[in-house]
Amino acid sequence: MNLPIKKLGQHNLAEIINNQDIQTPSYDRVNTQIGIVHLGPGAFHRAHQAVYTENAMNLSGGNWGICGVSLRSVTARNILAEQDYLYTLAILDEEVNYQVIGAIKEVLFASEQSAEVITRMSAASTKLVTLTITEKGYCLAFNGSLDLDNDDIKHDLANPTNPISAIGFIVESLKQRKINGVDAFNLISCDNISKNGEKLRRVVLDYAKQFDVSLQSWIDQNVAFPNTMVDSITPKTEHYTIHSVSKVIGLQDNWPIQRERFTQWVIDNNWQGERPDWQSVGVIFTDDVDGFEKAKLRLLNCLHSTLAYSGLLAGFETVFDVTSDKGFNYFISKLASDEIINSFAPPKELDAKVYGNEIIQRFLNPSIRHLLAQIACDGSQKIQMRVLPIIEDNLALGLPTKLLSLSLACWFEFICNALKEGKEIIDPMANDFANMPKLLSNDICEVVETFLSINTIFSHALRNNILLKVQLVNSQTALRLGEINKINDIVEKLCRTQGIPQ
Structure with a gap:
């Protein structure tokens, strides 16, 4: 042309x-x-x-x-x-x-x-x-x-x-x-x-x-x-x-x-x-920029990172591709409605449910080629803003965290796979991960404990929360035993699993 x-x-x-x-x-x-x-x-x-x-x-x-x-x-x-x-x-x-x-x-x-x-x-x-x-x-x-x-x-x-x-x-x-x-x-x-x-x-x-x-x-x-x-x-x-x-x-x-x-x-x-x-x-x-910021971090950014790690594990390339899959669409829709929206008080100018639905519709824009690999970069920093605060708040309030744990486990598995396959990890902690041989273990409990031991990422409260550990082990086990492309089955199974009282 x-x-x-x-x-x-x-x-x-x-x-x-x-x-x-x-x-x-x-x-x-x-x-x-x-x-x-x-x-x-x-x-x-x-x-x-x-x-x-x-x-x-x-x-x-x-x-x-x-x-x-x-x-x-x-x-x-x-x-x-x-x-x-x-x-x-x-x-x-x-x-x-x-x-x-x-x-x-x-x-x-x-x-x-x-x-x-x-x-x-x-x-x-x-x-x-x-x-x-x-x-x-x-x-x-x-x-x-x-x-x-x-x-x-x-x-x-x-x-x-x-x-x-x-x-x-x-x-x-x-x-x-x-x-x-x-x-x-x-x-x-x-x-x-x-x-x-x-x-x-x-x-x-x-x-x-x-x-x-x-x-x-x-x-x-x-x-x-x-x-x-x-x-x-x-x-x-x-x-x-x-x-x-x-x-x-x-x-x-x-x-x-x-x-x-x-x-x-x-x-x-x-x-x-x-x-x-x-x-x-x-x-x-x-007067409530914090409320808008929290809504964005918890809905848009958390869902983005969730799609990035789960979608890459399943072989998808873009946000549009993975969100168009019924199983992954179900996963993030249920994550938003069941575990994210109730984790914060939205500003008076914002309807959180409408905002959450709008975000998922934005992901379905065929004209936007947003690469999952781009979103997946620097996960050790991003999850500290996008995922962990929601888990901490929900645990403190007695709200569910099973799907948030699955989101976090997808990041764990993304890092583990990259280490096993010798792929480049674009993350400030890439060298640290490479020097953690236990991340290559087949013992999922050992892998989860190793990730949680990183005190620059996980707070003392999260490192020692038994319920979170159990949910992370269940999630990563499901990812390794199940077919990630049937993510809706994994979600349903995890939601039926009884949690361990704190």
Whole structure:
């Protein structure tokens, strides 16, 4: 397939405007000023926060153009600059919809343009700084404080006006605003991290303290760090995405983005200051971000991980494939209804049963190719957020944990199989697993005890809970003796098994 000759750009945007099936910027993009600096303009930002901002400007206008700051890669700047920072969003559902996004007005590459980044962040016109930098970018120590031994932080403390970390750029820019009498911007973390705003606040204040206690105090008094929760499945851009989108819009777009239709952005309602008209385009401002976050972790993320490990054991490749199987669909549906939904109190704005059903329907989107292997990575970290807290709460409340134990046993068996077959395990604890010979044992009790002995994963209470041990042994025995492709039979058998009183 040949791509269109002409590249997407501001000068030929009118050619797309005539296509009524493709939404384009309806605000005065050329004269819209930059009001947001975003650190980490990767795929998720371009498919999520930038789109909410685009829609808010389409509806209500405002100078909310975005300056993206790429901290590690020059790709975003180089590709988007050639098309005036325009790109196409393809919303994947039974029917694909397209929207050209113009909210990003500029992308800077921090390694080459640090002075320009600080100037942009220090400008009075910049009202918000948002971030998607992954947990690594927060430079957190084990106790949640700033890791002063982090190489990037050590560099920035020695070279504060030429930083390389997000934290260094934030504090230096706030310092310049304080010196020049410019109001502080507010900071919005959009990373998929529990209590992301609180974590960001801690490291920013810790960093500022290294220079000036008065700066630390000024930031503490003037900068809001709301917690947020974000959600939308965003597959990476493939070559076929570029070809198909370019063909539809009739112009060459070298960096379109694709996303499922469902999208969610929840922000703490505990801060003041200018912001786009986000609430009119679907952003939820609430006093209970924790409730939304818990709902997502316990329903979407727990079910995702459950499907990943059980599905890979059964030979499936994608979330759609495994969820389309009646047995696995039954497994996660029963897990959600019987053991997850009652484990937490949902926020008043959310119906947990409806939300759970919506999630399973999202998994059945044939246009989203979400690889189970991708979800299965870093399981030793993910299960600590997605599965274990539900087990702990249910055990404490006397609620059932048989299917949660089966979910956890699927992870155990996934690791055991990888070790036996010599497959690569993508996990921070891969070397630790390799040095645990008992994980290769045919004695399932020994395998379960070995996993539970990992005190960096399992709490003292879980390591010593007899009921959990029995359920894990029953589950892993069923996985090894039964046919994983008949998961519904395993589920029914386990649900009939009597538990051991605690």
